[in-house]
Each structure stands twice: as C-alpha cells, then as structure tokens.
Amino acid sequence: MQTLTVDLGVRSYPIFIGQGLLQQNLLLPYVKGRQVMVVSNETVAPLYLDTLLQQFPGKQVDSVILPDGEAYKDLQHVNLIFDALLEKRHNRTTTLVALGGGVVGDMTGFAAASYQRGVNFIQVPTTLLSQVDSSVGGKTGVNHPLGKNMIGAFHQPQAVLAATDVLGSLPERELSAGLAEVIKYGLIHDAKFLDWLESAMPALRARDPEALAYAIYRSCEIKAEIVAQDERESGIRALLNLGHTFGHAIETDQGYGNWLHGEAVGAGMLMAANLSAREGWIGEAELTRVERLLIAAGLPVAPPETMSCERFIELMAVDKKVIDGNLRLVLLQQLGQGVVTADFAANKLEQTLICGQSLGRIG
Template sequence: MATLNLDLGSRSYPIYIDSGLIQNPHLFDKHIRGSRVCIVTNDVVAPLYLESIKSQLASYNIDEVILPDGEAEKSLANFERIMTHLLANEHGRDTSLIALGGGVIGDITGFAAACYQRGIDFIQIPTTVLSQVDSSVGGKTAVNHPLGKNMIGAFYQPKAVIIDIDTLKTLPVREFNAGIAEVIKYGILGDKAFFEWLETHIDDIKANDEETLTLMIQKCCQSKADIVASDETEAGVRALLNLGHTFGHAIEAEQGYGKWLHGEAVSAGMVLAAKLAVEMDLIEVSDLCRIENLLKAFDLPIAAPENMGFNEFMKHMKRDKKNIAGQLRFIIPIAIGKSEIRSDVTQETLQQIL
C-alpha cells in the first residue's frame, strides 16, 4: 500500500492508495473517533459498494444518504437534504461522514461536514479517476449554483483519503477518460517528465493495468499534496491547479451541469489555454499539438461547444474565483511542464481564440 501524507500541521492526513482497501476495516478505525457514521453516496455507487463498506463498519451505528447521480445534483437542495438527515437522526459532533463516490459526492459531503454543527469529521473514499487524482485531495468542498460552479463552499480537510483502485473497474469508459484530463493537467502545469511518461503509457492506462494506474494516481496525489501543503487556500501557487478550469467551468455552466463531464470541459479548457499561450508567443505550436494528441488519445474533446463564442464564455468567466478587482486571470502553459498565472490577456486575444 502506498501511503502519502498531506502536511498541514495539526490538520495533516494520510492518502492511502492500493487495491482492496475498502475491505480493510482497520483503515476506517484509525480515522473514526465516535460511534456514529453517516455514509453519503449516490444511486449508481451505492449498489456496487455501499454494503461492502457497511460490513467493514459493523461495530458502528451507521446510516446513509443516497443522492441521485450527476453533476446537476451538487446543489444547495441536496446539501440541505444531507443537513436534514443529520438533524432528523440526531447526529452529533462526534459523527463521521464518509464520502463514497466521485467528485460530486466528495465535494458536497465535505461541504456538509464543514457546516454541520460548525464542523465534523469526514473521510474520502473516491471511486472515479477524477476524484482519486484530484478532487478528494486538498480540502476544496462546494456546491454549484446556476450562476457559477463551486461558488458556494469552504476549504475543509478530510481525516483521510482511501483510494481503492479496484473501484475503477466498474467505472464507465467515458467517466474514466474524463478523469484522465485531470491527470494530463498535472503534466502540463508542472511536470514535463510525467507528461512524457503519460505519452508512453497510453495503452497501459486504457487497459487498466494495476501497476500503471497505481503509479499514475500516486504521482498526481503527491503533486497535489505538495502544492496544497504550500498554499492551502489558493492564495498563490495552488491556483495553477486550475489550468483549463476557467474555460472549463464556463462550458459546464453554459451547457448545463452534467451535459459535459467536468474532465471533458477541462480538456477543452486546457486546449484553449494552450492556444492563448501560442497567441502570446509563450509556447510553440508543436507543444499545442502534443497536448491535443494526448487528450485525443483518451477520446477527450479539444474544442469548445459550437454554440459558445466570446460572449458566452465571458459572462461566466467574469465570475471566476481567480479574478481580482474584476481583472480576469488565466493559468497558461509557458512550456509543457510549466505554467503561470497571467492577468495580461487582452480581450482581442481572447476573441481570437474563442
């Protein structure tokens, strides 16, 4: 079992990566301090893994909240549904929440944990590529609003992240590939060697080779843990993890949450960011082509929706969380393996690429 540590002083926590981890009750016992547990999951993951998790927690008083599946369900209404369940069942501050599912479940459960009685413990059990390599690590929790993605939330760290790569065996191919967009992101923004490793391991990744997936997930989690440890609340370098997200979140909001998977929108967004870099003479066209080719290898989109142009993007990007004093800021690659936060992108350049 690979064990990483996200170093945040008294709020540090482990990230466990291996196969078969949801069958290990000792991992849960190490991070649950009370006698009550509430599992939050969705109606796709629950039939696959809920009973298995509950069997490992037989010594606890357990109940569950099962939400509908999908990005559209990361809503204030479902946040309230979790709160109502916790209150109606008289959960206290010693309750631990368990987020069993992908990024939507992890985000909304973490936000509920941050808010219920001003903060209770929670554990992440991510079951998708996207959540295993990105959203389960780092303590960003949120729900969506029709006017903006992840605009209502909190920075709130879990007690542990338990990544069982066996859960990827039941993941649909489209969801798997969408998660790989976030994997590729790490290579583009800060690790050229990892980007090149991905280029040479496409077939192994697509074949769900256990050793390859473990190494891939471990590398992504370590990269994110290092960045979060140095900038927990995104005051500086952590913003680099939003490569492709300024454009991607605009696509999700404009198209309707769930029409494009998050990773698909980020994929198109990273290409747009790379096109900005080409227009600004920061990278060569050959680098853009390598980025596009790696994304295409996993059947990911490299172009924005046809019904979105400059005006459609701008109305959403004006609400982006990275903006300061109304100034748009973008994460732009200046080489494969290096990115910068830039606020000098002109509207003319944006119009050119959009």
C-alpha cells in the same frame, strides 16, 4: 498499498492507494466518535455501499443516498444530508464518509464543514477524477444556477482511500474525464510525468492496475505538494485551475452534467495551451502535442459549437479568479510549467475563443 501524506500541520491526513482497500478495515482508526454517516449516490451505492458499511464495527452506521450527477450538486440536495444526520441524531463527534465521485465528495465535505459548524469526514473516491483531484486539497462546495462551486468551504478530510479496483466499473467517458486532470498535473508541474503519460496512455485506458496506481500516486503527490504550499488558494494553488476557467464556462453554458467536468477541463486546457502559444510561450509543436495527448485520452478538443466568444466572456466574468475586474488565467510558460497571469492580450484571448475545432494550431 501505497500511502501518501498530505502535509498540512495539524490537519495532515493520509491517502491510501491500491487494490482491494475497501475490504481492509483501514478507516476505523480515523473515526473519532461512535457515529458514522456514509453518503453515496444511486449509481455507486449498489456496488460498494454494503462492503463499506462493514468497515465500522461497533459504530452507529447510517447512510444517505443522493441522486447521481452534477445537476444535483446544490444546497437543496446537501440539505438531504443534514436531514439524515438530524433524523438519526448524529452529534458533533460524528464522521461523514463520502463514497462516490467528486460530486458526492464535494457535497459531503461541505455538509461536514457546516453540520454543527464542522464535523470530521473521510473520502472514499470511486472515480479516477475524484481520486486524483477532488479528494485532495480540502475544497468542498456546491453549485449555484449563476456559477459553479460558488458556495462552499475549505475542509480537510481525516483520510482518503483510493481503491484502484473500483475503477474497473467506471464508464469509458468518466475514465477519460479523470485522465484530463492527470494530464493537467503534467502540464502545470512535471514535464517528465507528461512524457510518461504519452507512453502509458494506452495502458491507462486499458485500466492496467499498475499504470493507474502510478498515475494516481503521482497526481496526488503533485497536488499535495502544491496544496501544502498554499492551503487557502492565495497563490500557487491557483495553478491547479488550468483549463478550469474555460471549462467552467462550458459547463455553465451547457447545464451542469451534460459535459463531464473533466471533459470541460480537457477542452479548457487546450484553450489555455492555444492562448499560451499565441503569446509565444510554447511553440505550435507543443500545442499539437497537448492536443494529441488529449485525443489519446479520449477527450474533446473543442468547446461546444454553439458557444460564441461573447458567451465565453460573459460566463468567465463571474469566475472566482476575477480579481477586481482583471481576468487572471492559468497559462503555460512551457510544457510542465504553469503560470497564473493577467498578462495576456485581450485580442489573443478572443482569437482563442473563436478557434472552434482548430485549437490545436495557431497558424
């Protein structure tokens, strides 16, 4: 087992990474009160809920099962968590435990931030995407019909438990979606990690435990380093949104849940790389390298055919990164170095948006 500490002063917390961690009673020290509410979904609960419920001897342990999918990540379904907490009379010393992917984590985190104006929570992410992304950094929230993640809070967990063996049951598509975020860390922050990913991609897709553990560790480490510098996302943290402005537009257009978040981010990262190449910051060879890595990870490399340039602009205009009317994007100054900037030509953005299947070249 490896342990990584996210350094946020009094809000610091550990991430445990390794095999078989669900059975090791690691979480009990992070439960302060006498009540625990485990939140899971219909897919994950049958696999791991019983095991997790055993980990809190001496506590009042309750659970609530949500429907599975981004389509249910809304205020109405967060209210099911509040219902369960109040029906079981959980008080403000309770601890919520999120057992599931990013959707369960985001909803549980927001419920924890809001229940009685804030209670503790623990993350037990069961997808690669949530292990490397949504379990680190304290962002919680739900979607609104007019925009993704528009309602939420910053709320840090007490601990995160990333058990690599649970990835064995993950569908192929979700593994690829998680790899999109892993690739993102390489693209924005670490060219060497990107090199390693190119060689390790076959092992990762074959779910080699050691390769996965390293990918998770290094991804969390990069994210933790960035979050520690900028907990409330006023600056450098926005780098973590590489591909997300484009990706959110795709998800909104297609309806939440039809494209997986990681798939949309994968296509979005290639769009960001394409625009970066048009600005001359990276070369066409590097752009092609990004495309090949995404393909190797099993990710889409083009937005939906039905999405026009106008539709992208319309949806990107409500993005959180719109600062007083200026669209800011995360682009690549080089491979391994992201930059948040509004300094790109509008016509080059339009050229990127109409690329369709040809994002891997600019000629």
